[in-house]
Amino acid sequence: MSDMIKSIDYTTELPGGAHWSLRVRRGSIMRLADIKGAANLGMLFYNPENLLERYNAPDTLKCQHTFKLTRGNCLYSDMGRIFASIVEDSLGWHETVAGNSHASHVESLWGTRDYQHDRNDWKQNGHDAFLVELAKYGLSAADLAANINWFSKVMVNDEGNLQLAADHSQAGDQVTLRFEMDTLVMMHTCPHPMNRSTDYPQSRVQIELGVAEAVQPDDYCMHFRAENTRGFQNNALYHIGIGE
Template identity: 45%
Template sequence: MPSSFASATAQPDLPHVDVLWETVIPAGTHWSGILRRGLALRVIDLEGGANLAAVFHRQEDLLERYNMADTLKAQHTAHLTRGHVLYTDMGRVIASITADTLGWHDPLGGVGDAALFARKYGEKRYQAHRNEMIRNGRDSLVLELAKYGLGARDLVANVNFFSKVAVGEDGALEFVPRHSRAGAAFDLRFEMNTLAAFSTAPHPLDPHAQYAPKPVKLVAWRAYAADACAPADDPCRTACAENERGFVNTDRLFA
């Protein structure tokens, strides 16, 4: 296993990391895993134009999960980037974005289901097309959550990493094509023991007429010890007073 991540470290705001493990989520597929407190993922768009739909649940109590509304209103934002954190519905911080070469990730656009994908791309089933089948993001995430005893009712609003959706003055959402380039990356640090589920299916608002998902690489590394916490001067922690309170609530859970 290599001790550094060569392609990503060329970016000026991605620090050197000592790799624990790495994997590629192929285009149009899905992945899930338990990511321990203090672990971080470097997530890389390998080809450009990727979308990574993601949901997060606390491992010890799967009823506690990422909450989009609290995440946005606590930080007064409609997009996510370096310095932002992801809140649960209990007012705790489940993950933090500690580095980002892209500058904008979409928390608003949701995830496409089977009906939407059939209208946009037609249908290609596994029986006839094998690995070239069309997989939609909603079913992909539900399949991953099912491995941990969860179901469709547990699928909450997701984050779409690598995608940008602009909000017009009238509230309309507009997908921004070609937002993410090959090699774009961000670091996501986990502040709780987290069940993470990912899908690389296209964004539901992507206007591209062809089904053209892209692969994403995950590189795991240790940001801090599992029995420690983010330091007091951590930029995500000090970004706003709400974040400081969120980290305090999280640290008390592990005290």
């Protein structure tokens, strides 16, 4: 087992075109694995104690001087706190700029989605998948933020246009998050908005949950950028008086 992980206590799979949400406690580990290859896992974070605080993609990229996410990067809220740190990553590139697929995208590429006819084989889109999960907590479209797309890589081509990298994630690729504060996690396995596959993607993702090893003074993520050290200090201030 990784030296970042104390234990893995729960494992599940999210099929292609599915969605899920859960509250993850501070000090937890979430390890994500692409089962078949070519996965896309959209994800958003909210503070369960204050749902107005949520993942902020611009601040996450700007303060760490990056366009991509990988090991060492921290995932920031709009209050300057760190929801989670990326402690392991086999890919080296995950994107957080392209957003979600919508019903119109899915219909134009793969036909009309219709649960009444297709049941669980219907063609879900990322935007609506997030809305379903948000509604469970009294949130709506007004609360959507720019999301992470794990396992996906978006580059700029020679003409200056964004382009989705084909065959970026292979079967078995993994990324591991360590949660630095209690977090409401929303996720879906719907197609990336720039995916132009012939068939509707059905890539599954394995999700493992467990307990992280304690953060050490020389933690790689904490010192990956000077801004991350300040982010951890913001979290420490936020957690004063809260028991471990």
